[in-house]
Amino acid sequence: MGYYDHKRNVEKYVAMMSGFDNSALIEAVFNHLPAGKSMLELGMGAGLDFALLKKAYTATGSDSSKAFLDAYRKKDPSASLLRLDAAKIETDQIFDYIYSNKVLIHLTYEALTASFKNQTARLTSGGLVFHTFWYGTGSNHFNGLLFNNHTPEEIANISAPWFTPVCDVRYTEMDPDDSFYIVLKKK
Numbered sequence: 001m002g003y004y005d006h007k008r009n010v011e012k013y014v015a016m017m018s019g020f021d022n023s024a025l026i027e028a029v030f031n032h033l034p035a036g037k038s039m040l041e042l043g044m045g046a047g048l049d050f051a052l053l054k055k056a057y058t059a060t061g062s063d064s065s066k067a068f069l070d071a072y073r074k075k076d077p078s079a080s081l082l083r084l085d086a087a088k089i090e091t092d093q094i095f096d097y098i099y100s101n102k103v104l105i106h107l108t109y110e111a112l113t114a115s116f117k118n119q120t121a122r123l124t125s126g127g128l129v130f131h132t133f134w135y136g137t138g139s140n141h142f143n144g145l146l147f148n149n150h151t152p153e154e155i156a157n158i159s160a161p162w163f164t165p166v167c168d169v170r171y172t173e174m175d176p177d178d179s180f181y182i183v184l185k186k187k
């Protein structure tokens, strides 16, 4: 059992995120990924982003934690949700876009590589992905979770067999320029 498989930890995270305003990042998503298409979100957590994304896209939310999915389903019983590991992405469904916000940071280098390979298999031709990461180098462990820092160059290199970089942008989540998003197009 991982940290987010425990209902108590999920409730703590949902409470911590309550009132968090992520609308600037979601505006960036809207600017890069035209509305009206299908989207899979990996690692939706409390579902704050998902609630905004589903207004513009035919969105499916997912997480590896059943506790997060159960919590979101209580708020929105008709939401399309899947229990998915972001590295394996075991579903038959195909999407125009894949989105994640500070989720792929939890994957080892091998799992991150597998994730990009599996994302490409779940995308339509010319499909786009939009992912956020903490900017930097190195990694640490907290609450038994792996947290990796990355650079856009590193992500472009890891995903290069399957994706062409469209753009990457630094932004601030907690400290100045501590984060970046990257948009990649399926080759």
Ligand SMILES: C[S@@+](CC[C@H](N)C(=O)[O-])C[C@H]1O[C@@H](n2cnc3c(N)ncnc32)[C@H](O)[C@@H]1O
Binding pocket: 004, 017, 042, 043, 044, 045, 046, 047, 048, 049, 062, 063, 064, 065, 068, 084, 085, 086, 087, 100, 101, 102, 103, 106
């Ligand atoms: C830091 S939280 C971010 C949640 C949400 N994206 C947000 O921005 O608030 C990380 C999320 O990734 C999920 N997660 C971690 N490892 C995962 C994996 N291998 N596959 C799918 N989800 C994972 C966790 O359950 C949690 O919901």
